[in-house]
Amino acid sequence: MKKTIKIVIFTVFALLCAVMIALGFYLASIYAKVNRIPLDEEKLTSPSLAIEIFDSENKLIKEENTFNHGYIKAVSIPDHTKAAFVSIEDKTFYEHSGINYKRIAKAMLNNIKSKSLKEGASTISQQLIKNTHLTSEKTFERKIKEIALAKKLEKRFSKEEILEQYLNVIYFGSNCYGIENASNYYFSKSAHDLRLEESALLAGMIKSPNRYSPISCYDRAFARRNVVLDEMNKDGIITLDECICAKNKPIKLTLNTTYKNKLNSYSQAAIDEASKILALPAKQIALHGYKIYTYQNESKQASLEKAIKDVDTDGNDNAGIVIDNAKMGVVAFIGESAYKILDAKRQPGSCIKPVLVYAPALNEDIIYPCTQILDEKTTISGYSPKNVSGSFKGYVSAREALSKSINIPAVKVLSYVGLPKAKAYASDMGIEFDEKDDSYALALGGMNYGTNLLSLAGAYATFANSGVYSSPKFISYITDRNNKLIYIHKKEEKRVLRKDAAYLLTDMLRTCAKTGTAKKLSELNLDIASKTGTVGKPSSSLNLDAWNLSYTHDFTCGAWIGNLDNTPITMVGGNQPSQIVKNYFTFEEDKSEFSTPSSITTKAIDLEELSVNHRVVLANNYTPERYTQNEMFSSFNLPSDISNKFVKIESPEVKSKVTGQIATLTFDAKDYLNYEFYNHGKMIANVSGKEGVQSIELPLINDREKVEIKTSYIGEERQDIKEINLIKTSKVQKNKWYV
Numbered sequence: 001m002k003k004t005i006k007i008v009i010f011t012v013f014a015l016l017c018a019v020m021i022a023l024g025f026y027l028a029s030i031y032a033k034v035n036r037i038p039l040d041e042e043k044l045t046s047p048s049l050a051i052e053i054f055d056s057e058n059k060l061i062k063e064e065n066t067f068n069h070g071y072i073k074a075v076s077i078p079d080h081t082k083a084a085f086v087s088i089e090d091k092t093f094y095e096h097s098g099i100n101y102k103r104i105a106k107a108m109l110n111n112i113k114s115k116s117l118k119e120g121a122s123t124i125s126q127q128l129i130k131n132t133h134l135t136s137e138k139t140f141e142r143k144i145k146e147i148a149l150a151k152k153l154e155k156r157f158s159k160e161e162i163l164e165q166y167l168n169v170i171y172f173g174s175n176c177y178g179i180e181n182a183s184n185y186y187f188s189k190s191a192h193d194l195r196l197e198e199s200a201l202l203a204g205m206i207k208s209p210n211r212y213s214p215i216s217c218y219d220r221a222f223a224r225r226n227v228v229l230d231e232m233n234k235d236g237i238i239t240l241d242e243c244i245c246a247k248n249k250p251i252k253l254t255l256n257t258t259y260k261n262k263l264n265s266y267s268q269a270a271i272d273e274a275s276k277i278l279a280l281p282a283k284q285i286a287l288h289g290y291k292i293y294t295y296q297n298e299s300k301q302a303s304l305e306k307a308i309k310d311v312d313t314d315g316n317d318n319a320g321i322v323i324d325n326a327k328m329g330v331v332a333f334i335g336e337s338a339y340k341i342l343d344a345k346r347q348p349g350s351c352i353k354p355v356l357v358y359a360p361a362l363n364e365d366i367i368y369p370c371t372q373i374l375d376e377k378t379t380i381s382g383y384s385p386k387n388v389s390g391s392f393k394g395y396v397s398a399r400e401a402l403s404k405s406i407n408i409p410a411v412k413v414l415s416y417v418g419l420p421k422a423k424a425y426a427s428d429m430g431i432e433f434d435e436k437d438d439s440y441a442l443a444l445g446g447m448n449y450g451t452n453l454l455s456l457a458g459a460y461a462t463f464a465n466s467g468v469y470s471s472p473k474f475i476s477y478i479t480d481r482n483n484k485l486i487y488i489h490k491k492e493e494k495r496v497l498r499k500d501a502a503y504l505l506t507d508m509l510r511t512c513a514k515t516g517t518a519k520k521l522s523e524l525n526l527d528i529a530s531k532t533g534t535v536g537k538p539s540s541s542l543n544l545d546a547w548n549l550s551y552t553h554d555f556t557c558g559a560w561i562g563n564l565d566n567t568p569i570t571m572v573g574g575n576q577p578s579q580i581v582k583n584y585f586t587f588e589e590d591k592s593e594f595s596t597p598s599s600i601t602t603k604a605i606d607l608e609e610l611s612v613n614h615r616v617v618l619a620n621n622y623t624p625e626r627y628t629q630n631e632m633f634s635s636f637n638l639p640s641d642i643s644n645k646f647v648k649i650e651s652p653e654v655k656s657k658v659t660g661q662i663a664t665l666t667f668d669a670k671d672y673l674n675y676e677f678y679n680h681g682k683m684i685a686n687v688s689g690k691e692g693v694q695s696i697e698l699p700l701i702n703d704r705e706k707v708e709i710k711t712s713y714i715g716e717e718r719q720d721i722k723e724i725n726l727i728k729t730s731k732v733q734k735n736k737w738y739v
Helices: 002-034 041-045 079-089 101-114 124-133 140-156 159-167 179-187 196-205 218-234 240-247 257-263 266-278 282-288 298-309 349-363 398-403 407-417 419-428 440-444 453-464 499-515 519-523 576-587 607-613
Strands: 052-054 291-294 317-324 329-336 372-375 394-397 475-479 485-488 529-536 543-551 555-562 600-606 628-634 655-659 662-669 673-679 682-688 692-699 704-713 720-728
Touching: 041 124, 052 266, 079 124, 079 159, 079 196, 079 218, 124 140, 124 159, 124 282, 179 196, 196 218, 196 240, 218 240, 266 282, 266 291, 266 329, 266 475, 266 485, 298 317, 298 329, 298 576, 317 453, 317 576, 349 398, 349 407, 349 419, 349 440, 349 453, 349 499, 349 529, 349 543, 372 398, 372 407, 394 398, 398 407, 398 499, 407 419, 407 440, 419 440, 453 499, 453 529, 453 543, 453 555, 499 519, 499 529, 499 600, 499 628, 519 576, 529 576, 543 576, 555 576, 600 607, 607 628, 662 673, 673 692, 682 692
Parallel strands: 052 291
Antiparallel strands: 291 475, 317 329, 317 555, 372 394, 475 485, 529 543, 543 555, 600 628, 655 662, 662 692, 673 682, 673 704, 704 720
8 A cells, every 4th residue: 555655656746847847848948939039129218109090091190199208317317216116116126137036936826826827026127028028918938038038138238227218118097108208297297306205106006007096096096105105114215204204195186288189189099999909008009010090080080179179168178079880980089188088987967868768668668758757756765856947847758858858757767667677778888887876866877987978979879770789999900010900890789779669769869959958959950869968066056067969870979078177067968068069060961861660650649648647548540630649659569558538429417507597507628529509409609629617508488498419529520419408397396497
């Protein structure tokens, strides 16, 4: 038994040795191969790089796409700034020869335990190589290339030169490459003038620029900055008093407004999309010479820019976007803000109603456009919505509630659909929700974080595309420096709504563009659907966001005005944003029309039943035309009831009261009926088109008065004849009359 155990142990040990030897040979062969890769010094020292971006006609887009134009020499960077990066990124930077073997071994053990390649243990030298020579893929071969080139780097350049090159290429978020650009953007000054706490903030950001952004993630950025300060104190670079003093200072940003247009240009949006597609930072896209071909249309871009320029936005942040619905390509985009607009999330206000509320309700056959909803004081699951007007309109149709953006009916309809189902529909149209988005306030755009213009426009394009969603994209395709195709946009389509449901929603939004909150667009001679949204500032008459989302058959156009620092505005969605959209479609005349699906049918409903009992009931063959209303329905969701009101003529019940020799006859009249009263064959009264209690007087001449009542529908010959008699009683009964 013992002998068998020894054999097994020896065999396992031999196999492990063989594996280790094979692995060693494999790694050595890779190292030998990659060691022949030359170090490209131009990539390390080039002060400026650019990405070529082309429009839909393959013409170079004339926007600035340069990087590192703010290069700064190490001698001009404060010592505490350089020390902050060394403390948090590579404590042994000045001791090692490019590689920290202890950190690599520790990282490998942690990766084996986690069965992943999460930890890289890269030194500053390795990070410089990765950011200038290699891709971001996480493979052993790439890591070996990184090690080999880092060692060459250390032999060729001094530590001070390496640190200078490193600080001038690393990414700080918001399109900032290099510490000089970052300092100019976040603090409006050169890196030469960075204070201790500012240096620590920038050093802390580079681990994850989005996660530690001082703009969008203040608390995380603050905590990360203080970690850097603590490390500097541990390393003896700053004293405890200096550390405490710096940690107690709030983050104070002074964003450079000269970055406004560049941050929110079409080119920048395309670069950001390319970074996600290629899993590369923009710097590497430039270094590799990739070329980006977009959907931008030169004419439409110019029209959108002019549409915004011609509207007084009062210095507020703003943005506009146009999507080609067939290609789901963004043909025009422009924004103005010191922050990156498409990275921010804003409350959508009432622009969420079509996506989250009314489209799901139509697709689930819960409502018709003509469904009557009671606008009244309401509380649902503890939430009490209010209308902007502060008043209630009573019963309104779903069409009117949506087009005039009445809040309470929207919340009611959301409750009919149910929050989980409604959110599932909106998610399928590209709207993202936070786990805290679980209140009926969602019907009015009350999201924890919100959404952005690109996502909203993509959701609205779903309606134009007959209920099929596809994510909107800036990029059509990407090639390498040798024009070899490496990416092409292929639409991934998902049917979210039936064609008829999408069309009914579109028709409701047509009403909004004609007579609703977007009625500015009614002056346009085109088939357009639209919705506005305004987000109010709590306990204030001012607002935070103003939106308009509109679409034709061919194009979706959206406009937003607000401020990403939450400075309030005086604007509303039906005003300036709607004017921007109107301007755009005036410049870019669109003659496309929505096509009616075969599953849409028009039926006459009983208008009397709708107005009195608030029920959607089909009219019958006898219903007079004046008491019908034509409404559109899905063939899959027709009203099941047919009105019986006009099948039989309703003769009135008559009451009488005698005063002297005059009898007063009273009855409850209907405004759709005509009543003729005859006495002994002679007409004594004609009541037509009157509603409510009516009375006529009849002189009493004979002991028996015969009265004939002919009732008919106005405009029809059909009649119902009813006869009543007024008889005088005997003297014993004191000459009383009765019918």
